Amino acid sequence: MNSHKQLFILSCLSLVLVLLSGQFGLQVEAGHHIHHRSKKLFVFGDSYVDTGNTNKSKPGSWKEPYGITSPGKPTGRFSDGRVLTDFIAKYLRLRTPITHRLWDYTVPKHSLKYGMNFAYGGTGVFDTSSSGPNMTAQIDIFNQLVQENVYTLSDITNSIAYVSVAGNDYNYYLATNGSLPGFPSFIASVVNQTTINLIHLQSLGFKRIVVGALQPLGCLPQATAQTSFQSCNSTFNDLVTLHNNLLNRSVTKLNQEINDHNTFTILDIFDGFRTVLNNPSSHNIKERLKPCCFGVSSEYNCGSVDENNVKKYLVCENPESTFFWDELHPTQAGWNAVYNELEKRGLYKILY
Template sequence: MTSGLMNGGGSVSATKISLRLQYYVLLAGVGAVVVVACLKYMPAAAAVAAAGYGSWPGAQGSGLAVATRAGEAAAASEKASGGRSPVVIFNFGDSNSDTGGMAAANGMNIALPEGRTFFRRPTGRLTDGRLVIDFICESLNTPYLSPYLKALGSDFSNGVNFAIGGSTATPGGSPFSLDVQLHQFLYFRTRSFELINKGQRTPIDGEGFRKAIYAIDIGQNDLSAYLHLPYDEVVAKIPLVVAHIKFGIETLYAHGARKFWIHGTGALGCLPQKLSIPRDDDSDLDGNGCLKKYNNVAKLFNERLAESCNQLRQRMADATIVFTDMFVIKYDLVANHTKYGIERPLMACCGNGGPPYNYNHFKMCMSGEMQLCDMDARFISWDGVHLTEVANSIVASKLLTGDYSKPRIKIASLVNSTTPHDG
């Protein structure tokens, strides 16, 4: 996705990989990589997941994980339900919260080991199990969100997931950028009210739209596209990205949304994908081995997004707008990894190359040469970009406390709330 410029922006040698080239290669090529892997390596991948092997020295098979009864019940919640849900969530974002949208949009038959730990089958999530949005749904006792473009098996009674992997907040940056997702929502909403006015039953009624939680988790791909630039030039791009997210909130508000749950971006400088980019030296690494420039960009983006949320909160007195700082939560996974039983915080579980990062820009997870960690190993990164279920569960547990949010409230309190929180 990205490449080459370190230490606040110096010259990059001709042998280094272009950040922008990697970004577009990832967006345009991820589909091809996954499809080829599915067609060519599905039997092998399935065998790999069943055996639970790892291919670097010291890795040993551990077998398929056995889902708990609670987990089986949660997985079964993907099936359609007859009645309307008291909890409704409309989610907008990228692969961090994509529950199968990209796979549905591109007709991808993703293979194992994706989804190996919890669902024990691929679901279109770009990880080994559940995402943060899935844990949020579990905490609210509502089914997992169905992707908007999933033709079969979708249940929209508790909301819709418009998030699609590779999406950007900036229009034109991807096929399903935030503005496209907003248009999809408006179409869904308009069509629902057309049917309601004809006396027909819809998955979500007018009250459901009014009381729904509108979640937005996007911006990481925008920032990644700019990281090849000198730091001051990257900083100059941030206001535009934030402005599009702000406009998204305003658009939803204009169509009746009153409860917003907004996520900042994570620790970009700790991703194996970024760390594996060739660099002249390690002077830009912090004490935990993460790239300072990339993390500074992420922190500044979150600050600007939090400020915009605060401005909107002042103008939209009848709305609740909650911003959650995901950087603090995700960086803590690396900084205090031993507390969470994680041995290699900067290494991808599924990738190529082995230690220290197990990430190869040309031999990524799901390729025929992937190197896979043990089923029961505790890793932060699944494929160098996305978190593992273990990491997502820790992130979600912290997020659900409300301690990292402004105003400092829990998402559960938004479900039946009728009074805005002034923060």
Template sequence: MAIKTKALLVLLVATCMQYFANGEQQVPCFFIFGDSLSDNGNNNNLQTQAKSNYNPYGIDFPNGPTGRFSNGRVTVDFLAELLGFKEPVPPYANTSGSDILKGVNYASGAAGILLESGKRLGDNIHLEKQLRNHRVIYSRIVRKLGGSRKAKEYLNKCLYYVNIGSNDYINNFFLPDLYTSSRIFTLEQYTNRLIRRLSENIKELHESGARKVVLVGLGALGCIPRFTSRNGSCVDEFNEAAFLFSNKLNSEVNTLNNKFTDSSFIFINSSSALDLEKFGFTVADTPCCRTREDGQCVRNETPCPNRNEYVFYDEFHITEAVHRLIAIGSYDQIKPLVQHSTNPPLQ
């Protein structure tokens, strides 16, 4: 078993090395909207349980804990590297100076498309507020570049990445004791509501210059350890919700492409097609760290040593190794979107 695991780890490293090579920056800036799968520090100073700026989060990150809900880097960090960025895209909470010309990460742990999603854990920056934060950054870019026309010309070449929606189910719809959503709407009605709201937000991004937009579907929500630990099986109704959301989002992407012919919208759902066993992931139903009642890692506990074999770091969030593979799968689909955006970034 040890020999087989070592061979699979070599395969994983070899697969990654062919992608992660130094190259020119393919887009001038990269803007990120989402939840804890993308958050890299925006929740650190919020009054919320949904924060991860403590050990053992970040145990494999060069700077230690940063607010990433993983043992190391997350998908958008790897995507930034694949796109030629020398540094990770900074969180909105820490942006300053000319950093904004390279992009901003607005993602927030526990955030949803709807304002109320995830609020049981405390404060978060829901998608509409992330858009408000982007309007602040847009205004600063307009001032820096000398007008809205120049700003939009610059932003037209940038990449926008939106990965959000899971908390609208696991921290809203499927908590009937805390939220009324499932008593007011059927699953399909609720999902339609989410897609409509998300589409409105994307149209606002278009108005401020977004022309290259990636929209990410949901993975198998019912197969995360928080839920499989109950009886060892995936929860079908959670997976059905994720599948429904992803299908409707895919259709909405087609609608957006037909409506905004000056833009390109891409739907991706790389996590749903990963052959994790091929790369040596042997533990898919147990977290790598010891978890507290809310499913996050217990502070300062020592996590599992064989983290490259685990799919999940805590009861909700995947390990750095899985994030890396998702980034590679995503980048393969994003390449057509960015291949013509080779103009060098402004200094």
């Protein structure tokens, strides 16, 4: 093909892309970013993605010093600032979707255009000690909004469902005297219920359903405290590996059954955490396992106050150089580091 023909074809392609951009609302940019303006983000899960659904009367995310970095006050996020939902929305070129809690208070219709967040801190795929709805109930709440025509089938098919399973089922299992020998069987039941929930979301019309892999629970401060925050608990991380292997097998099977390898995808949170924790200095993280905010004794935790409203917690000087915020959750800097690692590995293939 001669150069004149090549230039003619390239010019025609450019013109087509410009026309498509104007007619169908596409933004064609370098680096794969083809963004549908109609795309929305719907979020289901727990505290890793909760942006304010948890009841304000509950201790934690609505109390100081949560939100100390951004926006400077508590917003219901289990961090000093932004959480995973905010970073996923950022990548999709969306504003963070409103919480279902705000919808209950009636919000302007234009606030619905970015999607909605149904996640509640402390919840799991099964019932836990949290008063929030479990994942099945969260999906049922969303389905009710669809029945009420708050969201249409077109909204759903053009959107992404993100599902977070960050380990509350396992914490509850251990807290209610679940045995270590019985753990593998319980893990299988958690993955099985997660799979049922993914199928439910697909039946509602989602064409892209992303589920987060389980983070290394053995590296959370609640597990590393036993070693004065020096090393991860390998036993817990081996169990996490089992969870993630079963989840990967299940998602692969789901895609094979519908002959579409793009409907169900896994966001590898585990690898993101592990990469950052193994090389924290590359993300300007100086403290990798010790939490920034912690209680002054074992009976207190981040945000605790006594009967006289005296603070019973300590906060580090610089949350931006610490990976973990409290005993379970990353700081905004921690989430940003994980997000950067995930972006390097091809978020486009997972979220688009």
